[in-house]
Amino acid sequence: MAVLSKGSGGNSDAASRISRWLLTREAGLVILLLAVVVLFWILEPSTRQQRVYWDLLREISPNLIAAIGVTMLMLAGEFDLSIGSMLAVTSVTTVVVFNGTDNMWLGIIAGLATGPIVGGIHGYLVTRQKMNSLVTTLGSLFALRGMVYVYTNKTPIVDENGFYDFQDAYYNNLGPVPLPFVLAIILVVLALIVLTQTEFGRNIYAIGGNETAARVSGIKVNLIKFILFVICASSAAISGMILTMQTGTGYFDSGSSGFELIVIAGVVLGGIALSGGKGSLVGTLLGILILGMTAKGLRLMGVNTNMQLMVTGSIMILAVFMHSFHDRISIFRNR
């Protein structure tokens, strides 16, 4: 009897530790991701190959990189809806400079430079002119896309030099790991360190949590927001560069099929509060993986796209439900 109760005591200890971990936001997302993986494992035999997962990581890299900037900006309570159009701007700029200069590096530099320029304009309009970021970037979503359409006359721009090194970078691996994902993970880790371990990062949370408090504490709110707009558009430019590598063309419709919404969906699914100040980049990583895995699994199953929309949407609502449930529990625990 005594032995039994002792044993069960030890069990309940471990159980309580596990149940405490289960109450964290990230744990819920990990479980959701595993559930999605297991579900497809059962339903679709082709997902039982390792190759599928390496492909998945390659494919979600552009989304993940763009999501870093979106996450940081949203943590400070601001938005950038224009990232889809940014992809096309970067893509077209890069290949146009390729063809004009016959120099790969100049093209890459020019393509990446579009990020800070557009982000800087957003930052200026929002922080200096006090314009609403949602509306401002909704405007540039259309304006940038229109600019690209006008310039290219809706024809893809072909890389006349055929820079194969450039295209190979997308398909090459480091060991088993796709190169784009290596880049994405490096950027995620860097951003994670900035967000959790530096004053700049903690100030982002402070601004999103209570902007007035941040301001009266002497935090340079406008400067930080300006930098975040630059980071966000720049991360979108990097995504655009990777997608350009994939096809080797400057494509006017790059990111036009709701790229910004898919990324924001991943970020929100990962638990970043729309009002800012709450959430972590780890959540974003998981959110993007969940959406990516769902889309890929459905595609492999040959499910039609309408059905895919339905399933993806439902998973998102399930995740948001999980977060609000989590919030209610933690309020309860704090009391």
Next chain:
Amino acid sequence: MSEQQALLQLTGIAKEFPGTKALKGVDFSLNAGEVHALIGENGAGKSTLIKIIAGLYQQDAGTIEVEGKAVEFHSPADSLEHRIKVVYQELDLVPDLSIAENVFLGNLPKKALRAVDWQALYSRTSELLLDLGLDIDPEVPISALTVAQQQLVEIARALSRQAQIIIMDEPTSALSQTEIESLFAVIRRLQARGVGIMYVSHKLDEIYAIADRVTVFRDGEHIATEAVVNTKHSDLVTWMVGREVKDLYPRTPAKRGDVLLEVDSVSGGNIENFSLNVHAGEIVAVFGLMGSGVHNLGRLIFGNMPRTGSVRLSGEEIHAKAPMDAIRKGLGFLTENRKSDGLLLPLSVKDNITLVSVNNYANLMVINGQEERRATTGIIDKLSIKTPGIAQKIRYLSGGNQQKSLVGRWLLEDLKVLMFAEPTRGIDVGSKAEIYRLMDDMAHGGMGILVLSTELPEVMGIADRIIVIRQGRSAGRWISRQEANEQDLMTAATVQMEKVI
């Protein structure tokens, strides 16, 4: 003027906003180791002056000197650099960050590469908190703290920056009596260290308890600066309102009618088995300290907090969890948080007043604008709400006029009983008297009023019957305010708590 050089000297400060002159050239000085109170009604210009000192606003005219040197504040960072820290009335904390991160907000201790030095952050925060008598884990998020603890975190924040000038804006508005006393102890300790404290308050009693000098503003003008020992209570009131307020509490006995509200063994939250009733023509007050459950009692009765037990209005049962049912049957509720629970700040005075009753002016869901305006104007006249017009955004009204608008909102409904939590919190003396008069009028009109308050003088001044609540339970009942005295009420409200401490 004085031999001692002032720590902070403001001269001829003026500030104009579109439509109003908030400050018309005011002076204020603060010496090291001094508590200098600034009082005035809402709209007197106190908050504007604080914001200028904090660097949030820039003055149109006038000079600021810190330790004899002229300074200009273009941003809060400039003001902080001169070791000035404002402890705001509405606490400026980031709820999801830890205590430590809040204390050092904008000023986190750093290691190489600008990385946050967490160890130093937590240990230095613990030291500061212990210094203020708060023994609590600095890694806990702010949202888990009580208001009083949050206030101490704000003060710890001032100390973390070695502030030499601390400005406290209504620091006690949400504190209990014991918490106020420990705050005063902290203030005295800061004073002994040579910190100058500007203490902005509505509560005259506190000024006598803590301040050395007092300055009065009225309508953006400097009226008087005096040593506290040389001023009488009545002087302060006269200076503040510009006239004598003869009777703050105009309660006159009304005819007691049938029982209207019957609350029977209600439980929920920290409240257990609480019963009371209110008759027509009666003002009943429930008095308790912060944390006693006095405010939750209102929520339980109104139905926006889950409850067990029964609530009846004129014999009809009111459903739990359905405020709409309470309203339909004639019960109104003004909560203690005017800004967050009551007002729609970006909307007009009219929209705020007709929020609940708007359906009364609608035919087939289309609002009859003319009728709505007429009803609003009627209320504005009846309650003498001071506003440039019914289309004025309510956020620009003074606290007193906002509160009157909220009362007006309920007057448009055919109410039997109005519950009133902290009816005069953050309201100036003149408006207080008007709110009390309104309550008296309503009682004479046959309504029942239930006041839920943490302010003893108010309860003593206005109630026909008083119930004390302590730790969610009834802790004493007085059938008339003539029989009650402050001592007994306070003892009833606190005695058990002190045992715990």
